[in-house]
Amino acid sequence: MSITITNLRKVYGKAAAVDGLSLEIPGASVFGLLGPNGAGKTTTFKCMLDMARTTSGEILYDGKRLEPATFERIAYVPERSVLYDWMTVEEHVEMNRRAFKNFQAPRAFELLATFNIDRRKRARTLSKGMKTAVMVANAFARNAEILVLDEPTGGLDPINQRHVLSLMINEAAKGNSVVFSSHQIGQVERAAEHIAVMDRGRVVLQGLVDDLKADRKIVEGIFPDVRFTLDGIANDPHVARADRTERIVRLLVTSGADAIASRLTAAGAVGVRVLDLNLEDIFLYAVSPGTATADVVATESSS
Amino acid sequence: MPAVLTVDPRSGVPIYLQIIEQIKRSIALGVLQAGEQLPTVKQLAVDLTVNPNTVARAYRDLERDEVIATAPGRGSFVRADGATESPKVAAEIGGDALDVALREAKSVGLSRAEVRELFETALGRWYDDLEK
Numbered sequence A: 001m002s003i004t005i006t007n008l009r010k011v012y013g014k015a016a017a018v019d020g021l022s023l024e025i026p027g028a029s030v031f032g033l034l035g036p037n038g039a040g041k042t043t044t045f046k047c048m049l050d051m052a053r054t055t056s057g058e059i060l061y062d063g064k065r066l067e068p069a070t071f072e073r074i075a076y077v078p079e080r081s082v083l084y085d086w087m088t089v090e091e092h093v094e095m096n097r098r099a100f101k102n103f104q105a106p107r108a109f110e111l112l113a114t115f116n117i118d119r120r121k122r123a124r125t126l127s128k129g130m131k132t133a134v135m136v137a138n139a140f141a142r143n144a145e146i147l148v149l150d151e152p153t154g155g156l157d158p159i160n161q162r163h164v165l166s167l168m169i170n171e172a173a174k175g176n177s178v179v180f181s182s183h184q185i186g187q188v189e190r191a192a193e194h195i196a197v198m199d200r201g202r203v204v205l206q207g208l209v210d211d212l213k214a215d216r217k218i219v220e221g222i223f224p225d226v227r228f229t230l231d232g233i234a235n236d237p238h239v240a241r242a243d244r245t246e247r248i249v250r251l252l253v254t255s256g257a258d259a260i261a262s263r264l265t266a267a268g269a270v271g272v273r274v275l276d277l278n279l280e281d282i283f284l285y286a287v288s289p290g291t292a293t294a295d296v297v298a299t300e301s302s303s
Numbered sequence B: 001m002p003a004v005l006t007v008d009p010r011s012g013v014p015i016y017l018q019i020i021e022q023i024k025r026s027i028a029l030g031v032l033q034a035g036e037q038l039p040t041v042k043q044l045a046v047d048l049t050v051n052p053n054t055v056a057r058a059y060r061d062l063e064r065d066e067v068i069a070t071a072p073g074r075g076s077f078v079r080a081d082g083a084t085e086s087p088k089v090a091a092e093i094g095g096d097a098l099d100v101a102l103r104e105a106k107s108v109g110l111s112r113a114e115v116r117e118l119f120e121t122a123l124g125r126w127y128d129d130l131e132k
Helices: A039-048 A089-099 A105-114 A128-138 A158-173 A185-191 A210-214 A257-266 A279-287 A293-302 B015-028 B040-046 B050-066 B082-107 B112-126
Strands: A004-014 A014-024 A029-032 A057-062 A074-078 A146-150 A177-181 A194-199 A203-208 A217-222 A237-243 A248-253 A270-276 B069-072 B075-078
Touching: A004 A039, A004 B075, A014 A194, A014 A203, A014 B015, A029 A158, A029 A185, A039 A146, A039 A177, A074 A128, A089 A128, A105 A128, A128 A146, A128 A158, A146 A158, A158 A177, A158 B040, A158 B050, A185 A279, A194 A210, A194 A279, A203 A210, A203 A279, A210 A279, A210 B015, A217 A257, A248 A257, A257 A270, A270 B082, A279 B015, B015 B050, B015 B082, B040 B050, B050 B069, B082 B112
Parallel strands: A029 A177, A029 A194, A074 A146, A146 A177
Antiparallel strands: A004 A014, A004 A057, A194 A203, A217 A248, A217 A270, A237 A248, B069 B075
16 A cells, blocks of 8 residues: 655644655555654654644545545554553553454464563563564554554664564565664665655655665765866756865765766866765765755855 | 575665675576576565565566566576576676776776786786686
């Protein structure tokens, strides 16, 4: 099932937590939502589930608004624990069994065993990571078509983090949709096909992880003399950002890195290199204000 | 299928390209032989913990390059002419590596003659004198 979010806004008081967000989340895939704290990821998830009333905008599931029948097919793992302190793990499983008609209790217990969770323990006695694991186990036992997972590996050790990623991959392979957020960029990089980067309530970057990596490069060149001119290369539409220090210039290129590299060489740069970026680099460039292209042009004209 | 297939998601190289490169390398080295069956998209995705669509993309490109063939309902196989393709694939891998080295040499300002001299020295280190 695909999810289409158009122009979503959610205002709390005077502050817009989500400010004109549009996203296309395809079905049968894993979608990763990245963003610094306060970017609006959790609010977006809550709006998707009708747990927060949207101020404006639209969220459609296969072209339709969220209906009770669709809601039944969505499993949600919230960022903060929603477990009841006084209830045991198995009582939570029982509660889910009663609440959701496709819920498979044996599957939940199987997953809890994988995570090494003692089902007789009360939620109060569980660590943050164990609480996450309990919520994840219950969500993946729902037989849901859409899984919305807000930090589903929070507090988990690396082994259990990998279990969660494998569960997500399995769902996508079955044709279900997984949307998740994580601050662990390496996980998103591994499991997600599409990503969106949010910052201050907006999407600042989205695409296929593999395409972003193939297209976005750093082109670096060294000039023999501190007095050099970039011949307008920094204004090229494919140059998203330019950083210049003394004799070195580094350009963030959104596509066509080889052509930009040739232009840099033609402008007199030596040691021109095209450097790959991993998702962490791409993410940091997307959310850090840094030196805008315009600033560099100003530097260029003043030198 | 060799269990040696691994991906490094943290690399700047797209995962689907890493999968393509490794399957080609396995064929070039004879680890994967003509007619040999590849794991299903789902199986490889689960094994590597990467998105199934990413694996599917790698398989599509390998089909387009006529390295593998997919029979509906039966799975994907190294093409029958895969074995004869292996010298070509080996040449491709070697050529790509040389390209990287030459780009680097050029970027630091080495001349053609200097590169040739370095190449001859390196050649002597890795290949017997008798081998032409």
